[in-house]
Amino acid sequence: MINWGFLGAGSIATSSLAPAVHATAHASLHSVAARDAQRAAALGPKKTYAAYQELLGDPEVDVVYIALHNSAHRVWVEAALAAGKNVVCEKPIALSTAEIDSMTAAADAAGKLLVEAAWNRWHPRTRAMEALIDQGAVGEVGHVAAYFDGIAPAPGNYRLDPAQGGGALYDVGYYAVSATLAAFGWQQPAVRDVRQERWSAHSADRLTSFVLDFPGGGSADVFSGLTGDWRETLRIDGSTGSIRLVDPAFTAGSLSSVLEVSGDAAADFSRTYQAVDPYQLMVAEVTRALQDREAYLVPLSQSRAIAQVIDAVRAYA
Structure with a gap:
């Protein structure tokens, strides 16, 4: 145990x-x-x-x-x-x-x-998306559009406070950056065109959007917000097709979720994933790892890659 x-x-x-x-x-x-x-x-x-x-x-x-x-x-x-x-x-x-x-x-x-x-990295849809990209299902990825606008925090919530690591970029932007880096094979991009809004002069960011330019010419448009207009979309366009995670793109779990692949007409398909608890999947895999059994774990190298992008966005802003 x-x-x-x-x-x-x-x-x-x-x-x-x-x-x-x-x-x-x-x-x-x-x-x-x-x-x-x-x-x-x-x-x-x-x-x-x-x-x-x-x-x-x-x-x-x-x-x-x-x-x-x-x-x-x-x-x-x-x-x-x-x-x-x-x-x-x-x-x-x-x-x-x-x-x-x-x-x-x-x-x-x-x-x-x-x-x-x-936790969403353990969701079967997220893992399938990453596997499809690795297998070249849509060819060479050229563009990603990642959008996550979440619920506005209540007064007193730590997400309003920059001293506590609050703000849209750290909270929901994390998901959009993670998916974007996965689509581009965890390469490190350059950051440009950062736009940021705050609730007040001294609050954390209410929204942050930016463009990422990847080695080889690919790019991504990323939006993170806590405005209350809840919307989660992800589209990955490659040289031979596209992958789309139907809203909610990042936080599916308590609802069924859909992944769509389009391109060559013969290869178009849509997969529906039934409601699942990604937290339990994560706990189960960590537990397996601690029992010296084979397990899927998100590597710290990928966590670091996400932190590097967030650092660069904050420095630009």
Whole structure:
């Protein structure tokens, strides 16, 4: 049995990760550390702690899930690794390339697993899209249009606060950048034409859009927003065809989802994926990896590539 411990008992831990651990074979929600004891207990762990460091000192915890706001990721990822724990951290795992390099070095030094909880990467549709591109199903990718406009945060939400790693780019832009880099084989692009709006002069970004130019001449138009006009679309155009993820392009899970391939008339097809819990798929794969079984994990090199693009967009803005 692989024992999971959570730092934080917020909305994602409550609605997604705790149910995923409870539903996964060979996984147990051993403990939760949170400031609110009732919220921690509501997740159904065997133990609760009032202090994060106390959980890290629990010898029975095999893997720690970091469910804190973005600006707290680095310090607690590195604290968990130093305590000898494997770590799964909510996306974005880091607020800069320098942060992820520091975390990676800490994981290497500890000899422990570190995985970014980019949950949609475990969705069967996302994995199929990446496989189709790798197999050359649409030829050489020339253009990507990635658009994610999500819900506007409520007053007081950390997404409004730049000091806590808030904003559209870190929150929903992450998904659009990830899909775009996957389409171009994780090459590093140049950034141009950045446009950014904020809720107020000192808030995080309300929306950020930009163009990415890739080696070989391909490009991408990327939009990330938290304006409340919820829309998620992704289109990948190649030399012999196109792939489209029908809205919701990035956060499918509780609903069925569709992938369309078009081009050569004989090869056109559409696939429908039934509702699935990508969080449970992620927890199951991490659990398998910790049992020394074959598992699919998102590599830190790809997490770093996403951080590099976000760094470049922020520097341009």
